[in-house]
Amino acid sequence: MTIIPEIQSFAQDLTEIRRDLHAHPEIGFEEKRxxxxxxxxxxxxGLDEVHxxxxxxxxxxxxxxxxxxxxxxGLRADMxxxxxxxxxxxxxxxxxxxxxxxCGHDGxxxxxxxxxxxxxxxxxFAGPAMFVFQPAEEGLGGARxxxxxxxxxxxxxxxxxxxxxxxxxxxxxxxxxxxxxxAGASFFDITIRGRGSHGARPHDSRDPIVIATSLSxxxxxxxxxxxxxxxxxxxxxxxxxxxxxxxxxxxxAELGGTIRFFDDAVGDLIRxxxxxxxxxxxxxxxxxxxxxxxxxxxVLENHPAETEAMRQAAVExxxxxxxxxxxxxxxxxxxxxxxxxxxxxxxxxxxxxxxxPVHNPGFVLDDAILPIGSSLLARVVERRLxx
Numbered sequence: 001m002t003i004i005p006e007i008q009s010f011a012q013d014l015t016e017i018r019r020d021l022h023a024h025p026e027i028g029f030e031e032k033r034x035x036x037x038x039x040x041x042x043x044x045x046g047l048d049e050v051h052x053x054x055x056x057x058x059x060x061x062x063x064x065x066x067x068x069x070x071x072x073x074g075l076r077a078d079m080x081x082x083x084x085x086x087x088x089x090x091x092x093x094x095x096x097x098x099x100x101x102x103c104g105h106d107g108x109x110x111x112x113x114x115x116x117x118x119x120x121x122x123x124x125f126a127g128p129a130m131f132v133f134q135p136a137e138e139g140l141g142g143a144r145x146x147x148x149x150x151x152x153x154x155x156x157x158x159x160x161x162x163x164x165x166x167x168x169x170x171x172x173x174x175x176x177x178x179x180x181x182x183a184g185a186s187f188f189d190i191t192i193r194g195r196g197s198h199g200a201r202p203h204d205s206r207d208p209i210v211i212a213t214s215l216s217x218x219x220x221x222x223x224x225x226x227x228x229x230x231x232x233x234x235x236x237x238x239x240x241x242x243x244x245x246x247x248x249x250x251x252x253a254e255l256g257g258t259i260r261f262f263d264d265a266v267g268d269l270i271r272x273x274x275x276x277x278x279x280x281x282x283x284x285x286x287x288x289x290x291x292x293x294x295x296x297x298x299v300l301e302n303h304p305a306e307t308e309a310m311r312q313a314a315v316e317x318x319x320x321x322x323x324x325x326x327x328x329x330x331x332x333x334x335x336x337x338x339x340x341x342x343x344x345x346x347x348x349x350x351x352x353x354x355x356x357p358v359h360n361p362g363f364v365l366d367d368a369i370l371p372i373g374s375s376l377l378a379r380v381v382e383r384r385l386x387x
Contacts, residue, residue: 070127
């Protein structure tokens, strides 16, 4: 492994930044403290421009190399935490109830700051580097919010790159491959309005719990019976809320969940069947059923040339034996996909120690990943904007 020496020299500073961000997590579009720290650090490092408040709390930094005019290379990190409680008991654990950096975005933000610090001290490249610190990645549309506020019109960009930590891979491994890499996703909410009754007189009711249970089973059959088995897809019901007393059949029940897919036509099929099944159940059970399905994530697709560029940079940092290029698409979703629809680029995973998965209340990010990620992002810029 060949971490850039200058970045390794301030690795402890990166750890301190990351742990401070970890202790003060902020959920999507509320990253005011985080964004202020990011903006202050970028100014401290001497970036030429620092723009705040893009997509509510997003930050963009511009750094011009000394090698003359050239293309613009973008680097992106997400800043938001998850709306969940932390259960790690770390000395720097979350101080904000109901918010936890359980996906490692504190690490992504820190890695991008590390790359900015290193590149600002050297500037030995031709053309601008752009640093995009995005809010609200966790299903709230932060990338789309920045794009809607003319991110790429205000700051034209020829290529853009991003990364994610990965406890699935070993420390020092980097996985990157072209094509479809992460699933598209929709979130859904279903409200069933039946008729309540005394629990001892269920015949007086139109029991929304029975209806919701039946509906849950029917929806699960979409993937197994409507989707081509050669096309990956997932439908998961993750919320089921109904009732408040032991002796009352409730008036309503609510279901919620997500669908995942790698083919947009599959996503369209699943959404269409969900609406048809809900409409049929409403007739069958003589109740009202409302379904709200929201497109949240596009399919993330890496561009071939930019993927190769990221692979080459990764080889320089961790060695060819640690760069994994076999296609291994993940059913997780990432709204960097929307940036890749606007600008060619690539997204990779950087391994670190630990076996607890992301989005788990016990997730712990290994700080040893920080100089690796910073080195990778910096090296992408140096290679793509070589003088």
